[in-house]
Amino acid sequence: MHTVKAKELLKANDVGVLYKEMVAELAEGQYQTLDHVQAVVEQLSELNLAYLIRQESMASAPQQKFATSQTVQTSAPEPVPQPPPSSPKTAVTSPQAAPAPSKPPVDSFVSQYVRRAEELMAKNRFQQAIQELRDGLKLDPKNSQCQSLLGSIYLKQKQTKMAKIHFRQALKLEPGDIDALKGMEKIAKLEKAAQGTSSQSAQQASGRKGLFGLFGGKK
Numbered sequence: 001m002h003t004v005k006a007k008e009l010l011k012a013n014d015v016g017v018l019y020k021e022m023v024a025e026l027a028e029g030q031y032q033t034l035d036h037v038q039a040v041v042e043q044l045s046e047l048n049l050a051y052l053i054r055q056e057s058m059a060s061a062p063q064q065k066f067a068t069s070q071t072v073q074t075s076a077p078e079p080v081p082q083p084p085p086s087s088p089k090t091a092v093t094s095p096q097a098a099p100a101p102s103k104p105p106v107d108s109f110v111s112q113y114v115r116r117a118e119e120l121m122a123k124n125r126f127q128q129a130i131q132e133l134r135d136g137l138k139l140d141p142k143n144s145q146c147q148s149l150l151g152s153i154y155l156k157q158k159q160t161k162m163a164k165i166h167f168r169q170a171l172k173l174e175p176g177d178i179d180a181l182k183g184m185e186k187i188a189k190l191e192k193a194a195q196g197t198s199s200q201s202a203q204q205a206s207g208r209k210g211l212f213g214l215f216g217g218k219k
Contacts (some may be wrong), residue, residue, distance in 0.1 A: 006046035015054045022047055039108070041139065108138045110143050126153050128130055144174035151183045160187050 012018045023044065026150035073093050114138030119130035130153055133146045140146070151166035164187055 003043050003046045006050040010050050019051045040055060110140045114145055129153055142173050144170045144177050148177050148180040155183055
């Protein structure tokens with residue numbers, strides 16, 4: 001562990017409460033640290049690791065106590081008095097009552113990139129929007145929304161091959177992505193229309209060639 005917060009969490013008694021406070025503190029400061037997103041993500045990762053280590057150590061403590069109790073009963077046959085029932089206060093502070101670790105708020109950072117990209121798209125500033133989405137994918141390479149929006153931008157620019165690549169990647173990550181499905185449907189219609197136009201042009205060219213041959217034969 002490198003960060004001070006993670007080291008502090010490893011030594012804390014009330015791990016669950018302290019963990020929530022530390023994560024909330026980082027989340028509150030995320031808008032002031034957009035230029036240092038990677039550093040914030042690393043701190044969150046260390047906090048999660050420290051929390052899991054403390055959870056495992058706290059969960060194994062009752063098992064060790066139970067094993068010691070069994071050893072005492074084996075060596076000393078005298079009946080052991082039943083322990084008093086745990087009070088509500090003990091139940092609250094039990095390791096089992098600690099909350100499960102929440103998912104690191106990486107999504108909150110990525111959503112900011114998505115929001116800015118959508119604003120840029122509305123202003124037809126497509127290249128800047130693409131850069132925002134690519135930065136978002138650096139934080140979360142499996143974000144289907146970023147992939148879907150990239151596909152939409154390329155489709156607006158009539159770059160159907162690039163649009164298809166990103167739509168397919170979005171559907172691979174999230175098969176029910178509505179925007180990606182609609183994008184693929186538009187591409188299919190465009191390709192069908194292009195094939196029809198090409199076929200019609202070829203037929204017209206063939207017809208003109210035939211007419212020229214017919215008139216030439218009459219000469």
